[in-house]
Amino acid sequence: MNCQVVQKKLIFFLEKELSGAEMKAVHEHLDICPNCVLFAQEMKATLSILDTDKNPEITPFFYTRVKAKLENQVEAENQVAHRPVLVRVLQPVAFSIILLFGIYGGIRLGNTSSSKSVNVVAEQELIPYWNDLDAEPIEIFLLD
Amino acid sequence: MPDTEIIEQLKQGNENAFRRLVENYQKLVVNTCYGMVRNREDAEDIAQDVFVEVYRNVDSFRADAKLSTWLYRIAVNRSLNHIRDNKKHKWFQSVESEVEAKNRQLLQLESSKVDQPEYDLENKQRAIILHGAINSLPENQKVAFTLSKYEELSYQEISEVMEMSVSSVESLLFRAKKNLQKKLHKCYKKKCM
Numbered sequence: 450m451n452c453q454v455v456q457k458k459l460i461f462f463l464e465k466e467l468s469g470a471e472m473k474a475v476h477e478h479l480d481i482c483p484n485c486v487l488f489a490q491e492m493k494a495t496l497s498i499l500d501t502d503k504n505p506e507i508t509p510f511f512y513t514r515v516k517a518k519l520e521n522q523v524e525a526e527n528q529v530a531h532r533p534v535l536v537r538v539l540q541p542v543a544f545s546i547i548l549l550f551g552i553y554g555g556i557r558l559g560n561t562s563s564s565k566s567v568n569v570v571a572e573q574e575l576i577p578y579w580n581d582l583d584a585e586p587i588e589i590f591l592l593d
Numbered sequence: 594m595p596d597t598e599i600i601e602q603l604k605q606g607n608e609n610a611f612r613r614l615v616e617n618y619q620k621l622v623v624n625t626c627y628g629m630v631r632n633r634e635d636a637e638d639i640a641q642d643v644f645v646e647v648y649r650n651v652d653s654f655r656a657d658a659k660l661s662t663w664l665y666r667i668a669v670n671r672s673l674n675h676i677r678d679n680k681k682h683k684w685f686q687s688v689e690s691e692v693e694a695k696n697r698q699l700l701q702l703e704s705s706k707v708d709q710p711e712y713d714l715e716n717k718q719r720a721i722i723l724h725g726a727i728n729s730l731p732e733n734q735k736v737a738f739t740l741s742k743y744e745e746l747s748y749q750e751i752s753e754v755m756e757m758s759v760s761s762v763e764s765l766l767f768r769a770k771k772n773l774q775k776k777l778h779k780c781y782k783k784k785c786m
């Protein structure tokens with residue numbers, strides 16, 4: 450086995466998951482290759498972090514905090530469910546009425562302005578005269 | 594009190610049964626969540642949510658199922674959701690530089706159980722590298738790896754939690770280890786460990 454092959458099998462070697470023959474071959478390579486030994490040692494040390502890392506100590510009163518969370522959730526849901534009928538039903542109704550009035554008002558306003566559409570056209574005809582200012586160089590305008 | 598009795602009493606709303614259940618299984622749930630998110634505070638927070646969910650959905654629990662399998666499944670799902678939410682959150686505040694994130698990780702490590710005297714700087718560095726490598730695993734591989742390494746579950750038990758065949762679990766763990774090895778080797782060559 451060369452270094453490349455060994456380094457691809459090292460994690461399984463450390464986990465003792467290789468076949469007997471492969472375990473032996475890796476072992477033999479490690480006996481003669483300090484470079485792979487160094488990597489194997491480093492990998493072993495890194496993986497062993499898992500053993501010290503697991504089972505973190507749980508802070509005290511864990512159950513009390515679970516209970517509090519549960520009660521908070523139930524309370525929050527009750528507040529939503531038991532909100533007075535007035536708020537739950539009448540509020541949307543009131544908003545709908547306001548919205549309808551708004552739309553109705555908009556339509557009415559639209560109708561009145563369309564009856565004055567002649568005036569609007571007259572106003573639009575004025576605009577080109579204003580736009581003529583653009584054609585006049587700014588210097589001349591300022592000199593005037 | 595056996596699990597079946599705890600569940601039966603919990604279904605009837607017995608608060609003592611709930612306390613029993615939490616006390617019996619808090620270690621299992623917190624450790625599983627910790628293996629997934631690798632932050633103690635977050636792990637406990639998620640674990641609390643797991644038990645709240647158990648309390649509220651105990652009626653949907655089948656009498657013939659294994660309680661621990663159910664707990665593992667909820668713990669894993671909630672942890673995955675937490676990780677996904679965190680990713681979205683991180684995306685939004687992408688201003689946070691990588692250096693800051695690394696520093697925060699170091700601080701977290703210092704405040705965790707890693708601050709035992711024998712846990713020197715070298716090991717802290719190793720822990721950061723290992724955590725980074727595990728975090729970068731695809732979800733399924735991370736779940737299988739966590740259940741195997743943190744909870745020391747057998748392939749059979751993992752297959753029950755993850756609802757897949759034993760051979761699929763085997764292949765997940767094989768790929769997880771292969772990926773970790775690749776990450777560690779890359780790091781080793783760059784002299785970062």
Ligand SMILES: [Zn+2]
Nearest residue numbers: 451452482485
């Ligand atoms: Zn070699």
